[in-house]
Amino acid sequence: MLFLSMLPFILLISAYLVYSNARLAANPGDKLLPSPATLASTIHHYAFEEDERSGDILLWTDTAASLKRILTALGISAFLGVAIGLAIGVIPYVRATLASFIAALSLIPPLAILPILFIVAGLGELAKVLLIIIGVAPVVVRDLALRTAELPAEQMIKAQTLGASTWQLTIRVVMPQMWPRLIDALRLSLGSAWLFLIASEAIASTEGLGYRIFLVRRYLAMDVILPYVAWITLLAFGMDALLRIVRAKAFRWA
Amino acid sequence: MTQITVKRLWKEYEGQVVLENVNLSVGDHEFVTIVGASGCGKTTFLRMLLGVEIPTRGELLIDGQNLPQEPGPDRGIVFQRYSLFPHLTVLDNLLLGLELSGSRVLGRLLGARRRAAIAKADRLLDAVGLDAARSKYPAQLSGGMQQRLSIAQSVICEPKILLLDEPFGALDPGVTADMHELILKLWNMNKMTIFMVTHDLKESFHLGTRLLVFDKVRVDSQAPDRFGATITYNIPLKGHRSIQTVDAACIVNKTENDGQNLPQHLLPMQ
Numbered sequence: 001m002l003f004l005s006m007l008p009f010i011l012l013i014s015a016y017l018v019y020s021n022a023r024l025a026a027n028p029g030d031k032l033l034p035s036p037a038t039l040a041s042t043i044h045h046y047a048f049e050e051d052e053r054s055g056d057i058l059l060w061t062d063t064a065a066s067l068k069r070i071l072t073a074l075g076i077s078a079f080l081g082v083a084i085g086l087a088i089g090v091i092p093y094v095r096a097t098l099a100s101f102i103a104a105l106s107l108i109p110p111l112a113i114l115p116i117l118f119i120v121a122g123l124g125e126l127a128k129v130l131l132i133i134i135g136v137a138p139v140v141v142r143d144l145a146l147r148t149a150e151l152p153a154e155q156m157i158k159a160q161t162l163g164a165s166t167w168q169l170t171i172r173v174v175m176p177q178m179w180p181r182l183i184d185a186l187r188l189s190l191g192s193a194w195l196f197l198i199a200s201e202a203i204a205s206t207e208g209l210g211y212r213i214f215l216v217r218r219y220l221a222m223d224v225i226l227p228y229v230a231w232i233t234l235l236a237f238g239m240d241a242l243l244r245i246v247r248a249k250a251f252r253w254a
Numbered sequence: 255m256t257q258i259t260v261k262r263l264w265k266e267y268e269g270q271v272v273l274e275n276v277n278l279s280v281g282d283h284e285f286v287t288i289v290g291a292s293g294c295g296k297t298t299f300l301r302m303l304l305g306v307e308i309p310t311r312g313e314l315l316i317d318g319q320n321l322p323q324e325p326g327p328d329r330g331i332v333f334q335r336y337s338l339f340p341h342l343t344v345l346d347n348l349l350l351g352l353e354l355s356g357s358r359v360l361g362r363l364l365g366a367r368r369r370a371a372i373a374k375a376d377r378l379l380d381a382v383g384l385d386a387a388r389s390k391y392p393a394q395l396s397g398g399m400q401q402r403l404s405i406a407q408s409v410i411c412e413p414k415i416l417l418l419d420e421p422f423g424a425l426d427p428g429v430t431a432d433m434h435e436l437i438l439k440l441w442n443m444n445k446m447t448i449f450m451v452t453h454d455l456k457e458s459f460h461l462g463t464r465l466l467v468f469d470k471v472r473v474d475s476q477a478p479d480r481f482g483a484t485i486t487y488n489i490p491l492k493g494h495r496s497i498q499t500v501d502a503a504c505i506v507n508k509t510e511n512d513g514q515n516l517p518q519h520l521l522p523m524q
Contacts, residue, residue: 152335154333154335154336154337155336155337155339157304157325157331158331158333158337158339158404158407159339159350159354160324160325160326161304161325161326161329161330161331161408161411162327162350162351162354162355162407162411163326163351163354163355163411164354164361165358167359168358168361171360172353172354172361172362173339177339177341251341252391253341253342253391253392253393254340254341
């Protein structure tokens with residue numbers, strides 16, 4: 001089974017090697033499909049050697065900057081998701097006030113208001129984090145509001161017959177059942193979170209994984225872009241796997 | 255002492271009459287079983303006792319007081335499904351009622367009070383035979399075990415009234431017999447009044463001290479929603495049968511013979 005699941009990856013890498021070889025045989029200066037040796041030396045340069053100009057090891061500086069942005073944004077989105085989503089799900093007045101507003105908000109294409117963010121929040125960290133939050137938080141809020149509303153009415157009535165107030169109902173019955181759903185919502189949002197991160201870094205930044213890719217694009221530096229893309233994919237996969245494991249371990253009932 | 259009085263109770267939804275002119279008086283420590291055809295308002299009646307449905311007209315009194323218009327700890331409920339909290343273990347499900355009433359802000363008990371609550375829960379776990387499953391989650395329990403837990407969960411708060419909405423409807427016949435024993439045991443332990451909606455006539459005779467049959471007295475075939483159901487039979491059981499004009503055993507036999515669960519051929523008393 002492991003072999004079968006690895007098969008597509010092996011095929012993809014083999015195809016790359018074959019085509020890279022063929023192109024380099026025709027033109028040793030070809031930049032589109034760099035050889036494994038070129039990739040290895042570039043990776044070594046970016047991941048283990050200090051940059052001559054800044055003195056930083058670029059891959060790690062970029063990774064740290066990007067992770068800080070995306071984790072901050074996901075953390076804030078998770079907080080907003082629980083706070084607002086639960087309030088919409090549990091309190092009818094809040095639902096009546098906010099539900100359609102959040103629904104409308106979530107349909108604004110975040111990239112379309114990126115210029116507004118840069119104008120209002122400046123070109124610093126704030127605008128980038130805000131873009132991710134604007135892209136991710138409404139989806140998490142809506143998801144948790146829907147999941148809350150899906151809890152069987154019987155459970156709520158039962159809790160009331162056990163003496164629960166609205167507050168107790170929220171913290172003892174609803175909220176504990178929302179944690180695994182929050183993790184699911186975050187896992188599903190990871191893809192768009194990375195998309196918004198790279199978009200904002202591409203436009204205005206001085207460091208970050210997305211910044212680097214777009215910086216070296218003008219030199220056709222595929223030997224940098226390809227390892228960076230693979231690294232970003234690996235990071236996203238790692239975050240997804242981590243969330244999956246936390247969910248399985250911490251919420252055995254779900 | 256719990257005395258429940260229902261006076262000229264009506265329930266309508268936008269032109270559809272569900273219940274009409276329901277009158278009832280139930281004394282302390284009764285076990286009231288409720289039967290009737292599907293859609294004849296048995297569950298609506300139970301939900302009004304629970305406080306999640308409001309009567310359109312009439313009075314619903316407990317000990318002379320109007321019934322509160324929302325569910326509260328004096329009335330426990332067991333539904334056919336979804337009564338348990340899936341994120342809590344068996345023990346925590348049982349503790350929840352004590353924790354909610356004991357700690358208004360946190361909803362959790364700590365230290366000595368928690369230990370006292372656990373001791374009380376332990377006795378009940380023992381009584382319902384779930385001691386071995388105390389640290390399991392509801393999803394890991396069989397249907398019968400889930401309903402045992404759900405009943406114990408309601409009983410731990412010592413409600414004056416326990417409402418059961420077809421609690422054994424989804425269980426195997428063998429399991430149901432155990433459940434009957436259990437519910438009678440808890441009923442005698444806690445001296446509460448029980449209302450139980452059921453589809454099973456035999457069960458209703460076996461368990462109840464009083465059997466209520468809900469049915470429509472008047473039917474207009476042109477406007478089926480025009481008239482609602484009411485209590486057509488109010489039969490005291492357990493030794494009181496002689497005062498009834500209906501032979502209760504005869505109802506059971508008849509329905510068993512023609513394979514029906516429900517007394518559809520029972521015409522209302524004219």
